Amino acid sequence: MTSPNSSASAGRAALSKIDYACVAPIDDAFLTSAQEIATRLDLPLIAVPVAPRQCTETGLLLQCGEELALQLTGPNAPGPVAVDFGSSHMRHRRQSGHNELLGRAAGVGKKPRLGVVDATAGLGRDSFVLADLGCEVLLCERNTLIQSLLQDGLRRAGLGDLWLQEVASRMSLWCGDSTGAPQLAQGEWDVIYLDPMFPAREKSAAVKKEMALFQYLLSDDAQDQGALLDWALMQDVARVVVKRPPKAEHLGDKKPSHSIKGKAVRYDVYVLRALA
Numbered sequence: 001m002t003s004p005n006s007s008a009s010a011g012r013a014a015l016s017k018i019d020y021a022c023v024a025p026i027d028d029a030f031l032t033s034a035q036e037i038a039t040r041l042d043l044p045l046i047a048v049p050v051a052p053r054q055c056t057e058t059g060l061l062l063q064c065g066e067e068l069a070l071q072l073t074g075p076n077a078p079g080p081v082a083v084d085f086g087s088s089h090m091r092h093r094r095q096s097g098h099n100e101l102l103g104r105a106a107g108v109g110k111k112p113r114l115g116v117v118d119a120t121a122g123l124g125r126d127s128f129v130l131a132d133l134g135c136e137v138l139l140c141e142r143n144t145l146i147q148s149l150l151q152d153g154l155r156r157a158g159l160g161d162l163w164l165q166e167v168a169s170r171m172s173l174w175c176g177d178s179t180g181a182p183q184l185a186q187g188e189w190d191v192i193y194l195d196p197m198f199p200a201r202e203k204s205a206a207v208k209k210e211m212a213l214f215q216y217l218l219s220d221d222a223q224d225q226g227a228l229l230d231w232a233l234m235q236d237v238a239r240v241v242v243k244r245p246p247k248a249e250h251l252g253d254k255k256p257s258h259s260i261k262g263k264a265v266r267y268d269v270y271v272l273r274a275l276a
Helices: 006-011 028-041 088-093 097-106 125-132 144-158 162-168 205-218 225-233
Strands: 022-025 060-064 068-072 115-118 136-141 171-175 191-194 239-244 258-261 266-271
Touching (some): 028 144, 125 162, 125 171, 225 239
Parallel strands (some): 191 239
């Protein structure tokens, strides 16, 4: 095992664990890709494959293989997290009632080619569902590591089967804070969708590892979700949709026009004008 180069390590000595991540290939065949990504993201490179649970150089690994994956390190670390829009989970989700609730909240069917801005894209799953329902979706993500996962997921979807290619063609990514996205001024958008992170009710290993990763990444990156809702309500859109736990307070104590409730999630809908 090699250590990150000394200059990169010294330059990051004062940074928090959130800033300090390393890039590594899963095997020697992906070393060049890992080098390119490390350079692009200005991250240290571990030039040989390393087992995340045995890694001591960093608290977080961006692993390069057929897909990009982020994984916490240490003996009890959960598994890797990647963006795979063609996974069996995403294909199964197409048939779930949860999609119907999200589509109703966004107003799917009220206007052809609905334009949705997902202002807090995360791993992009709700964005993909909306695109699968026929929406044109702008994903906004400000964390550079999650951006890389989304870019990789969209790239692989574009190389997938015809369904994946079609859905991915309706998705675009803005790497930055949603409030600074130039696409908002350049196009007509109907809906802004907000998904403030909250503890998931599911107990699966996949959910647990994703929540652990986001808690690690975002613990020093607090975002005022109430202020984000205030910003969204001032934009030239027909409605703002906020994803909430079923019994949670309204975001920013702002009462919505109506809510669409499911067993595990609630969508608060703020209607600003008619969809047309």
